Amino acid sequence: xxxxxxxxxxxxxxxxxxxxxxxxxxxxxxxxxxxxxxxxxxxxxxxxxxxxxxxxxxxxxxxxxxxxxxxxxxxxxxxxxxxxxxxxxxxxxxxxxxxxxxxxxxxxxxxxxxxxxxxxxxxxxxxxxxxxxxxxxxxxxxxxxxxxxxxxxxxxxxxxxxxxxxxxxxxxxxxxxxxxxxxxxxxxxxxxxxxxxxxxxxxxxxxxxxxxxxxxxxxxxxxxxxxxxxxxxxxxxxxxxxxxxxxxx
Numbered sequence: 001x002x003x004x005x006x007x008x009x010x011x012x013x014x015x016x017x018x019x020x021x022x023x024x025x026x027x028x029x030x031x032x033x034x035x036x037x038x039x040x041x042x043x044x045x046x047x048x049x050x051x052x053x054x055x056x057x058x059x060x061x062x063x064x065x066x067x068x069x070x071x072x073x074x075x076x077x078x079x080x081x082x083x084x085x086x087x088x089x090x091x092x093x094x095x096x097x098x099x100x101x102x103x104x105x106x107x108x109x110x111x112x113x114x115x116x117x118x119x120x121x122x123x124x125x126x127x128x129x130x131x132x133x134x135x136x137x138x139x140x141x142x143x144x145x146x147x148x149x150x151x152x153x154x155x156x157x158x159x160x161x162x163x164x165x166x167x168x169x170x171x172x173x174x175x176x177x178x179x180x181x182x183x184x185x186x187x188x189x190x191x192x193x194x195x196x197x198x199x200x201x202x203x204x205x206x207x208x209x210x211x212x213x214x215x216x217x218x219x220x221x222x223x224x225x226x227x228x229x230x231x232x233x234x235x236x237x238x239x240x241x242x243x244x245x246x247x248x249x
Contacts, residue, residue, distance in 0.1 A: 017222035033232030039067035056093035101125040109134040116161040126167035134171040141189045142178045172209025183217035190224035
């Protein structure tokens with residue numbers, strides 16, 4: 001099926017999940033996960049009206065940039081238009097400390113912060129760039145060694161440590177549950193992330209977003225309060241995941 005057909009089907013499924021949860025559809029953002037896909041896939045998704053994109057690696061995104069510069073320049077030229085907002089590109093994969101400065105420069109937001117050390121480096125980079133950078137805190141709710149994220153027990157201390165970092169905006173939480181073909185197996189993890197978010201709002205009022213749900217379980221995620229679902233395979237088809245790469249959609 002074409003990307004346009006896939007997108008139409010996904011939007012129908014989002015609408016149905018929102019109806020089940022008694023939520024307005026605009027409350028749920030659809031992120032197109034374009035990691036490991038070529039720049040042409042980004043252009044096709046942009047032409048199909050998608051404006052929020054997730055990339056997994058700083059170096060891979062740098063390699064795509066030359067082919068996307070005209071798109072980026074065109075998006076900036078209409079960034080003030082509510083009808084055609086500027087495209088946003090988020091880093092959704094683990095971030096190495098030596099890539100923080102470049103990540104802060106290239107991306108609109110960093111969606112997988114899991115330590116105060118990385119946050120402090122991002123804050124310094126954002127300050128040097130004269131920008132405020134939204135971030136999501138990745139929370140590890142499973143026992144899988146391959147997963148990244150801060151433990152729930154450490155989350156309050158991390159949020160307290162973020163408070164003095166004036167160039168970062170702690171915008172919400174994200175998590176990646178253990179893989180299962182049964183979407184219901186993800187529900188408990190999504191519910192727990194929402195509980196953690198709700199419990200943290202008094203101390204950190206900007207922490208409103210919940211990035212959870214991927215191609216196989218986004219309906220359940222929406223039912224449990226997700227504000228952003230990360231969709232790759234259901235949009236673009238299967239891809240070759242490089243050795244050592246982690247699932248983030």
